[in-house]
Amino acid sequence: MNANEIKYIKGVGPKRAEILAEAGILTPDDLVTYFPVSYIDRNARTTISNLFRELGSQDMIDVELTSSVRFRSISTIVAKIIKKSENSFGKKRKFLKLTLSDGSGTNASIFFWNYVQYYSKHYQEGQILAVSGKAEIDKYNSVNFSHPEIDILESDDARMYESGMILPKYRITEKMTKGGITNKMLSNIINQLLESNTIRLSESLPDTIRKTLNMPDIKSTVLNLHFPQSEDLLKRARWRIKFEEIFYFLMKVESIKHKSKTSENAYLIEGKSKLARQLYDSLPFKLTSDQKKVLNEIAADFRSGQAMNRLLQGDVGSGKTIVAALSILMAIDAGFQCGLMAPTEILAEQHYSNLSKVFEPLGLEIFRLMGGQSSKQRKYALEKIADGTAHLIIGTHAMFSENIMYKNLAYLVIDEQHRFGVKQRGDLINLSKNSSESKVMPHVLVMSATPIPRTLTMTVYGDLDVSIIKTMPKNRIPIKTYVSFDSKREEIYDFVRRNASDGGQTFIVFPLVEKSEKMEELKSATEHFEFLSKDIFPELQCGLVHGQMHWSEKEEAMQKFLAKEYDILVATTVIEVGIDIPNANIMLIENAERFGLSQLHQLRGRVGRGTRESYCILMTKD
Incomplete structure (x- = not known):
């Protein structure tokens, strides 16, 4: 089989292969690593009448649809929809009621209070459903399922429920459903691949690590992620995969740290800033002691001769943006360009609007770099960035583009650091190549309002110095x-x-x-x-x-x-x-x-x- 073609797999074909490709499944290897998003343990299957007796209810069992569960003490019923009806309550409000029967002598009902039209089309009389959840008696003395999961069963699925297996639940997109790719079909295709000799699963973790931590090998891990023989084996397989993801993530982080620390040359930003003093004197409020401390730390980094890599943490409204603005003015006053990067275009636009009001009266030029710009606007901005007319560039990740030539980008502020991935942090190193005057690393300040635990800060942001603004401005009303x-x-x-x-x-x-x-x-x-x-x-x-x-x-x-x-x-x-x-x-x-x-x-x-x-x-x- 061609490793790049899954259309030859039994049950797939050219049309379904195209649909799977849109979900990122291009090869047989992609298929076997398309792991389930959840699992359904059917060992607790029972009948409606048994639930009726066990819970001491009267005639009808009410099952209210809420969210899915994973491995709780659940009961499962398999029953047919014998009646579907829409009913009204209040003004213009409707609800949908499904009546179920499993032939045990007692019926059950499922109520849908929202999305009535959607569910009315989704469920039809004659369909067989599996309903799972924690059974309890509600205030009306009826049996209710707490957080049930509901599945429409095919005939093969119904037999699997009889066996009490743990069933995999895959992410099935709308296009997959329309193309006839069901959960059962995907499960069969993956099972077929795993049983064949087509897939060669290679061990990626060092044997010393795997044996020391008593981890399952990659073949049994993948097999138990798709078709677990027990809850314990599934937990071990999931632990192995999570460990592997974290292991290679940290390897990537360490690589970025090493590259950052080997790029020590930096722009020298020395002396007092008249622009920063002008803004400071015009503020209608006083900076907190924490804000002043952070500004002093940034100024010291600017003078050190080494590239600053600093994480600024502070709750929403603590005043991180004014600290960033004052430090940007320090760099501009020293003759350098600055950049401010936001994770979304909306936030970038807001920064542009707010900082323009402050910076333009000081005679400074601010330009935007965002995906929604016209080609004419972008071309003009790139020209002004290259010739140094632009003092401050505000944008999104588009600022990392290779076709942007900065004159002397000396300082970059990244807002909401947690929204940028490890790859984007690593791309900062490449910015030094996009400067016409020098090939040194820019100073970097990353800001986050998200509280980051100390242990996580040391692990993921270990290459950054950390500044914290704890003091909130006066007169701020708590939420x-x-x-x-x-x-x-x-x-x-x-x-x-x-x-x-x-x-x-x-x-x-x-x-x-x-x-x-x-x-x-x-x-x-x-x-x-x-x-x-x-x-x-x-x-x-x-x-x-x-x-x-x-x-x-x-x-x-x-x-x-x-x-x-x-x-x-x-x-x-x-x-x-x-x-x-x-x-x-x-x-x-x-x-x-x-x-x-x-x-x-x-x-x-x-x-x-x-x-x-x-x-x-x-x-x-x-």
């Missing part, structure tokens, strides 16, 4: 954070309405842009925008922003929110970093359990930037 549940949703919506009538604004953040068939329990921004704007808040002005929009559309939505044309902005995590909306004082996060702590911390920081009392509300299932 109140609450966890709330679906049962309190109407109260939360009333709170948002009262806040809007009082002149406040609200972010409502969702984990997805669009509804996902494979993540049914997660809410999407686009679908809920229609629901919220028409059914829940018809009297308020609602806007929408997400990552799939063109940068100009995102910018327009943010500017309208800033101008108070919207009372509510429905969004995804595209607003996670750096957006400054002083009047926004409520951050409502849907499916909060699906976000990482870093994301939640960043999202909470989008409010509390003005004089209003601010709130962060984390919504999750009951």
